[in-house]
Amino acid sequence: MPRRLDRIAASKPFVFALCLIPLAWLAWDAFNGTLGTDPVAQLEHRSGDWTLRLLLATLAITPLRHLTGWNALIRYRRMLGLFAFFYASVHLSLYLVVDLGGFWSQIFAEIAKKPYITVGFAAWLLMIPLAITSTKGMMRRLGRRWQQLHRLVYAIGLFGVLHFMWLVKSGNEIAVTEPLIYLAVLIVLLALRVPVWFRRFRGSTKAGQPRAATKPQPATSPR
Amino acid sequence: MPNFRFPAPRSSEITPETIYRRRRELVKLLGLAVPGLLIGCGNGSGNAPAATTTQSTLPPLTIAKRGAFSTDEPQTSYHDATHYNNFYEFGTSKTDPARNSGGFHPQPWSVEIAGHAEVTGTFPLEDILKPHAFEERVYRMRCVEGWSMVIPWVGFPLADLIRRFKPTSAAKYVALTSVERPREMPGQNRAVLDWPYREGLRIDEAMHPLTLLAVGLYGRALPNQNGAPLRLVVPWKYGFKGIKSIVRIEFTETQPRTTWNLAAANEYGFFANVNPEVDHPRWSQATERRISGEGYSLLGNRVLTQPFNGYGEQVASLYSGMNLKKYF
Numbered sequence: 001m002p003r004r005l006d007r008i009a010a011s012k013p014f015v016f017a018l019c020l021i022p023l024a025w026l027a028w029d030a031f032n033g034t035l036g037t038d039p040v041a042q043l044e045h046r047s048g049d050w051t052l053r054l055l056l057a058t059l060a061i062t063p064l065r066h067l068t069g070w071n072a073l074i075r076y077r078r079m080l081g082l083f084a085f086f087y088a089s090v091h092l093s094l095y096l097v098v099d100l101g102g103f104w105s106q107i108f109a110e111i112a113k114k115p116y117i118t119v120g121f122a123a124w125l126l127m128i129p130l131a132i133t134s135t136k137g138m139m140r141r142l143g144r145r146w147q148q149l150h151r152l153v154y155a156i157g158l159f160g161v162l163h164f165m166w167l168v169k170s171g172n173e174i175a176v177t178e179p180l181i182y183l184a185v186l187i188v189l190l191a192l193r194v195p196v197w198f199r200r201f202r203g204s205t206k207a208g209q210p211r212a213a214t215k216p217q218p219a220t221s222p223r
Numbered sequence: 224m225p226n227f228r229f230p231a232p233r234s235s236e237i238t239p240e241t242i243y244r245r246r247r248e249l250v251k252l253l254g255l256a257v258p259g260l261l262i263g264c265g266n267g268s269g270n271a272p273a274a275t276t277t278q279s280t281l282p283p284l285t286i287a288k289r290g291a292f293s294t295d296e297p298q299t300s301y302h303d304a305t306h307y308n309n310f311y312e313f314g315t316s317k318t319d320p321a322r323n324s325g326g327f328h329p330q331p332w333s334v335e336i337a338g339h340a341e342v343t344g345t346f347p348l349e350d351i352l353k354p355h356a357f358e359e360r361v362y363r364m365r366c367v368e369g370w371s372m373v374i375p376w377v378g379f380p381l382a383d384l385i386r387r388f389k390p391t392s393a394a395k396y397v398a399l400t401s402v403e404r405p406r407e408m409p410g411q412n413r414a415v416l417d418w419p420y421r422e423g424l425r426i427d428e429a430m431h432p433l434t435l436l437a438v439g440l441y442g443r444a445l446p447n448q449n450g451a452p453l454r455l456v457v458p459w460k461y462g463f464k465g466i467k468s469i470v471r472i473e474f475t476e477t478q479p480r481t482t483w484n485l486a487a488a489n490e491y492g493f494f495a496n497v498n499p500e501v502d503h504p505r506w507s508q509a510t511e512r513r514i515s516g517e518g519y520s521l522l523g524n525r526v527l528t529q530p531f532n533g534y535g536e537q538v539a540s541l542y543s544g545m546n547l548k549k550y551f
Contacts, residue, residue: 036307037317040521041512099512099525100525103510115505116505117506
């Protein structure tokens with residue numbers, strides 16, 4: 001590569017700072033007492049919202065690459081995914097320490113018995129191996145399996161949205177539309193992948209070996 | 224601005240507005256003089272009002288009696304109790320009712336009394352209220368969502384009203400209906416729930432001395448977002464039983480259909496008694512987050528939920544022999 005300004009590398013600190021803004025905003029409101037009547041619920045809702053938004057942003061990278069042909073976008077993916085994990089961890093900590101704090105016996109019952117908490121907790125657990133294996137060294141070591149492992153993100157996205165949908169008050173008819181917006185975005189992001197998967201499947205069965213487009217990205221699987 | 228007039232207090236009972244405001248200023252000054260005491264709950268320069276501030280411009284009510292069944296737990300601030308409401312007629316967010324209820328007109332108002340009673344008909348609210356002396360009751364209010372408040376209601380026992388209309392022996396239940404005015408209640412333009420909102424009680428629950436018809440809170444008339452001009456308060460049941468802006472009270476022989484029960488029968492029962500032993504299918508009811516005092520605290524809000532919301536001594540006998548896990 002010629003020695004030119006690497007715009008992606010140069011923009012990363014800005015994206016990093018951008019991802020920290022929701023946390024700073026939350027901390028500011030918490031410090032100033034401007035979180036409203038039920039501040040703990042606000043902390044939980046807002047940290048949860050940003051987890052889902054960052055998760056969907058991570059999932060948007062691949063379809064955006066296919067649509068725009070701008071492959072360099074993939075270099076933001078790890079940061080966005082790790083920030084999704086970071087906000088999920090903040091969200092879980094707020095629930096366990098600030099909200100449930102003191103009522104420890106309830107924690108296990110809630111995680112095991114309450115479906116919306118079970119799926120939310122499962123989503124967070126599934127993010128751990130992905131966060132651990134997000135380094136370049138782990139990508140190299142895991143090779144093809146890295147991609148297989150990181151397909152867990154689809155389950156994580158689904159669990160995260162279910163977690164939101166199930167916690168709203170109404171049962172049969174969901175009274176609140178916001179979780180459905182997240183569900184719709186998730187469905188679109190997954191649906192956009194289908195034609196690519198289909199082509200890849202046909203390509204690999206016909207030619208007996210993957211076509212150029214299906215080759216793993218150098219950064220993700222250099223083997 | 225609703226200008227509904229309730230019976231006025233004697234002028235000697237009213238604190239002049241200037242003195243009232245001066246007292247509030249004094250409270251504020253005292254609050255500022257001891258900031259160290261306020262920081263304890265993580266509130267540096269909070270916007271939370273003092274718990275005693277009503278900030279209401281609604282007409283004050285004459286209160287004949289205070290204290291019956293009242294709790295002395297720290298009360299929720301007026302601001303919190305009036306800006307954090309579930310009143311889906313004005314929108315599904317907790318802040319919607321305070322924001323979207325400005326165009327609602329709680330007067331003139333009339334209430335229809337119907338069904339199995341000797342006296343039935345449609346009556347102006349003034350006639351409905353006239354014979355009743357108002358009392359203040361400070362009750363715990365437990366929302367099915369897992370939070371709670373402590374609110375000083377002003378009203379009178381529903382039983383006193385029921386007696387006036389002489390229900391017959393066929394009256395086994397009381398069915399209550401909220402107003403339906405999509406033009407004034409923007410939330411009713413969406414089919415979030417099956418409008419109008421309906422609730423009901425068994426006749427013995429309705430006749431229980433704890434069951435209150437409220438016309439006010441914190442000494443003044445109900446704000447629109449809290450169910451003006453007339454609402455139900457059943458302190459041992461989840462908040463959604465407390466139907467707001469009541470226009471119809473019917474005595475029925477069979478158990479009435481109720482709105483949240485129709486929306487999700489497996490989640491919201493007809494009885495809806497507060498019960499830490501019976502979880503909501505999706506979340507625990509063992510504990511609750513108490514919103515009280517200065518209203519802004521990040522830690523230490525969670526308390527154990529009491530059977531019948533702490534009113535078991537008064538009401539548990541209504542349900543003796545009933546399987547409360549089945550009839551939740």
